[in-house]
Amino acid sequence: MSSAAPLQELFDRGRRGERGALARLLSVAEAGGAQAAQLDALCAAAAAPRARSIGITGAPGAGKSTLTAALLGVARNADQRAAVLAIDPSSPLTGGAILGDRVRMHQAAVDEGVFIRSMASRGQQGGLAQAASLGVRVLEACGWPWILLETVGIGQVEVEISGRADLVVVVLNPGWGDEIQANKAGLMEVADIFVINKADREGVAQTRRDIEGAIAARPGGQQIPVIETIATRGEGVPELWQAIVERHAALDASGELAVRRRARIAAELESAALSALRGRLAAAMAAEEGVRLRERIASGDCGIHEGVATLLGNIVRD
Amino acid sequence: MTTAPKRILMAKTGLDGHWRGPTIVARALRDAGFEVIMVGMVTADEVVRAAIDEDVDLVGLNIGGHVDVAERAIAAIREARPELPIFCGGVVPPWAKKRLEEKGVEVYPPGSQLPEIVDAARRLTRWQAD
Structure with missing residues (x-):
C-alpha cells in the first residue's frame, strides 16, 4: 500500500473499473484493521448486482488451479467476465507464503475480462483467508459478476468454503476411493458438484461409484452432478461450466440460495x-x-x- | 501487531526453462516472511498485469539470458507502475548488468548469496518481518 489516496476515492475508482484501484482495495481488505472495516462499510452501502460466487476445493494436487484456468476460458467464450481469488497457505512459522496458482493461469491472465488475485491464508484455518469474504464483497462491489474462490488444498474437515460461496465444486481424482471414505463427513457433504479431474487416468468408473454411493444418502443427492474433466486439455470443462450455471440457477429458483446467503451472514x-x-x-x-x-x-x-x-x-x- | 507481509512477484522472462534459481530464491523470501507470487515464464504483458492485479511491492525477474525480453518487461512495468522496485537474477552478462543498473534495476547474478537477496528485498520494500 503505497498510495495515500483516501479510501472513498480509491473505492470509486475501483467501481469505475480501474484495475489498479481494485487491486489496492484488495490489499486494504487483506491488511485488516480500521481501513478494512471502512472498506467493508463502503461495500455494504454500494448498490451492486449480486455476484455469483463459486468455491473450488479439493485435496492438494487435484488440479484446482488448472481447472479454474480452464473454467475462465470457457466463461470468457460465453462472454462472461470472471474474477478469481486463489488462496494458498501461509507458513505458520514465518508468515511467509509461496502463491503458485497463477503459474497455471497464463492464457487468462492478460484478458481484460479476467481478474486474478492470489491470497495467502495468513494463519486462517479452514482453507480460506480471513480477508477472502471481504475480498469477494469488494469484487462484487466493483462489478465482477462471477467470482471463483479457489481454496487451499484441503483434507477432510476444512470445509469453511461451504459457508462462503454460493455453490461448491469439489475436485477429486480417479483412484480416490479411500479418500472418499475418509472424507464422507466433510468434503462430501458440502459439494454441489463433483469433478473427477485427470479423468484420463485409471479408476474413473470406481471413483464415480464411490462418489455416487457417498451422496446417495444425502437429501437431493441424485441431483448432484458428477463431471469428468481433463483440465489440462480442457475436456469436460464446458460441461462443468454448464453444470455450474444450471445448479446456480436452480438454487436461486428454489430459494436455497437466499437461505445460504443468510447463513453466510x-x-x-x-x-x-x-x-x-x-x-x-x-x-x-x-x-x-x-x-x-x-x-x-x-x-x-x-x-x-x-x-x-x-x-x-x-x-x-x- | 506487525504490518501485513510484503508481496513480491517472481517471474521468468525469456525462453529458458530453468526454474531452480527462482524457486530457491522464492523459498528464501518466503522463509523471511514475504508472500511470493510465482507466475512462471511470462510475456511483458503478463508481468505487468500480474504486478497490477496482485498489487505487489516488488518484482523479481529471472533473466534467462534474453536481456532484451527482460528490458521490454521492465519498460512495461515502469510505464504501468513507475514507483515499483524491480530486481533481477539469472544469467545476466556484465554489459547487461550495467545497463539494467542504469535503469534503477538491482542485479543479482549467479553466485549472489541468498541473505544478500533477502536483504535487498527488505530494503526495496522497506519492510522488516519480525
Missing part, C-alpha cells in the same frame, strides 16, 4: 467477531492484569475457570 459475523475477540484476548493476556492473573492461578489463589471469567470481564469492559 451469520458465519461471517461470527468469524469476524471471533477474530476481533482473539485480538483483544491476546492483548488482555499480555497486559499487566493478565500477567497478574496467571500468577494468581499458579499460586493456587484462583482456578482456571475463575480466571477465564475475570479475563473475559476485562475484554468486554475494554
Whole structure:
C-alpha cells in the first residue's frame, strides 16, 4: 500500500473499473484493521448486482488451479467476465507464503475480462483467508459478476468454503476411493458438484461409484452432478461450466440460495467477531492484569475457570 | 501487531526453462516472511498485469539470458507502475548488468548469496518481518 489516496476515492475508482484501484482495495481488505472495516462499510452501502460466487476445493494436487484456468476460458467464450481469488497457505512459522496458482493461469491472465488475485491464508484455518469474504464483497462491489474462490488444498474437515460461496465444486481424482471414505463427513457433504479431474487416468468408473454411493444418502443427492474433466486439455470443462450455471440457477429458483446467503451472514459475523475477540484476548493476556492473573492461578489463589471469567470481564469492559 | 507481509512477484522472462534459481530464491523470501507470487515464464504483458492485479511491492525477474525480453518487461512495468522496485537474477552478462543498473534495476547474478537477496528485498520494500 503505497498510495495515500483516501479510501472513498480509491473505492470509486475501483467501481469505475480501474484495475489498479481494485487491486489496492484488495490489499486494504487483506491488511485488516480500521481501513478494512471502512472498506467493508463502503461495500455494504454500494448498490451492486449480486455476484455469483463459486468455491473450488479439493485435496492438494487435484488440479484446482488448472481447472479454474480452464473454467475462465470457457466463461470468457460465453462472454462472461470472471474474477478469481486463489488462496494458498501461509507458513505458520514465518508468515511467509509461496502463491503458485497463477503459474497455471497464463492464457487468462492478460484478458481484460479476467481478474486474478492470489491470497495467502495468513494463519486462517479452514482453507480460506480471513480477508477472502471481504475480498469477494469488494469484487462484487466493483462489478465482477462471477467470482471463483479457489481454496487451499484441503483434507477432510476444512470445509469453511461451504459457508462462503454460493455453490461448491469439489475436485477429486480417479483412484480416490479411500479418500472418499475418509472424507464422507466433510468434503462430501458440502459439494454441489463433483469433478473427477485427470479423468484420463485409471479408476474413473470406481471413483464415480464411490462418489455416487457417498451422496446417495444425502437429501437431493441424485441431483448432484458428477463431471469428468481433463483440465489440462480442457475436456469436460464446458460441461462443468454448464453444470455450474444450471445448479446456480436452480438454487436461486428454489430459494436455497437466499437461505445460504443468510447463513453466510451469520458465519461471517461470527468469524469476524471471533477474530476481533482473539485480538483483544491476546492483548488482555499480555497486559499487566493478565500477567497478574496467571500468577494468581499458579499460586493456587484462583482456578482456571475463575480466571477465564475475570479475563473475559476485562475484554468486554475494554 | 506487525504490518501485513510484503508481496513480491517472481517471474521468468525469456525462453529458458530453468526454474531452480527462482524457486530457491522464492523459498528464501518466503522463509523471511514475504508472500511470493510465482507466475512462471511470462510475456511483458503478463508481468505487468500480474504486478497490477496482485498489487505487489516488488518484482523479481529471472533473466534467462534474453536481456532484451527482460528490458521490454521492465519498460512495461515502469510505464504501468513507475514507483515499483524491480530486481533481477539469472544469467545476466556484465554489459547487461550495467545497463539494467542504469535503469534503477538491482542485479543479482549467479553466485549472489541468498541473505544478500533477502536483504535487498527488505530494503526495496522497506519492510522488516519480525
